[in-house]
Amino acid sequence: MAKINDVGGTQGFGAIDTTDDTEPFHADWEARVVGLFNALRAQGLFNTNEFRDAIESMPAKEYLAASYYERWFTAICALLERKGVIEPGELDG
Template structure:
């Protein structure tokens, strides 16, 4: 079964808006999420395959409503809980 992120060949999503592709980050928090992910992978808390899998476990409605780095943040939180780095729910709110 395909996950929500696997939309290859699907119709109805409209054109990709590339008008705002001049900067890699649109807000400071996005850069922090990117750096945090890199640090956690470098420290072997999790690996890239685990990270990608965690992104793909995001519920479909949330996935479609989330920005790129909101999906990354979801994956980081998910993996930190899975790995026992933080307690379940500790990062809520």
């Protein structure tokens, strides 16, 4: 069964913006999420396949509503809970 990120051949998402964006991040928090990802992965807390699976396992409604780095942060939080680093819901605001 295809996950929400597998939209190959699906129509109705509108045109793709193909203009070049010269900035790698649009907000400071996005760069921090990438740094957090790199630090945790380097410590062996999770690997790239686990990270990708965590993103792809997001509920469809959340996945579609989230920005690129919001998906990264959601996946990191899910992995931290799954690995027992934080308690479920510990980061809920």
